[in-house]
Amino acid sequence: MIEVGHVLVHEDLIKNEFVCNLTKCKGVCCVEGDAGAPLEARETDILKEVYPKVKSYMTEAGIKAIEEQGTHVIDADGDLTTTCVDGNKECAYVTWENGITKCAIEKAFEHGDVDWKKPISCHLYPIRTTQYPEFEVLHYDRWHICHDACTFGKELGVPVYQFLKDPLTRKYGEEWYKELELAARAY
Incomplete structure (x- = not known):
């Protein structure tokens, strides 16, 4: 260390x-796994705040998951994570462009709708x-x-x-x- x-x-x-190679992996890290992306406690308030502006970039399945479960959840290990579609796979904030996953939060950020790029755990991955x-x-x-x-x-x-x-x-x-x-x- x-x-x-x-x-x-x-x-x-x-x-x-x-170096991420999205043309090869298609961003599968946003749709695979056993839980959503880890969140810092302060990020849960940010998700609640930005959700109304991010919603227009999300899929119907992602919106449904948020409406049913909330903007974030506590996973089986007791950790704060992003909400997933169907409980444990695809992040609710995932959207698709040309078969490659994109983050709806990041898209809203790029368009100037929100001033937060995405959860830091996603950005650091x-x-x-x-x-x-x-x-x-x-x-x-x-x-x-x-x-x-x-x-x-x-x-x-x-x-x-x-x-x-x-x-x-x-x-x-x-x-x-x-x-x-x-x-x-x-x-």
Whole structure:
């Protein structure tokens, strides 16, 4: 682990390459899994606030799921997550363009309808965070559906942490990211 401020960063974020390749995977990470995307507690209020403006970008099935279950749920492990269609697969906020998943929240953001891009866990993926009382840990979540992203990242020579510069900066700030870059070079 590499310590950057109050965050422990797993070396895999520096040693492994990754660049999303949506033409290959079609964004299947938004429709597969056993729960919705993890949420920070403060994000539940944001979801409630942006939902009316995001709704027009959503599918009928996603809207139905939100109307029945709410803008977020507590999963089987007791964690806050985005709502899913049919309980545990497709995120309710998923929409489709040319057979590729897109985030309805992000589409609303891109069109200037909301000022929040999407849940930070979605923006950070394949990085997952674990919060402890004194520090936070960032680790690389390997999932077979991201094989093409690993291959593409290797072809381009882009480490995980560099691919995710924008969301890491969004969560921790520019100074923190600069410290991470220095630590990665020293590693």
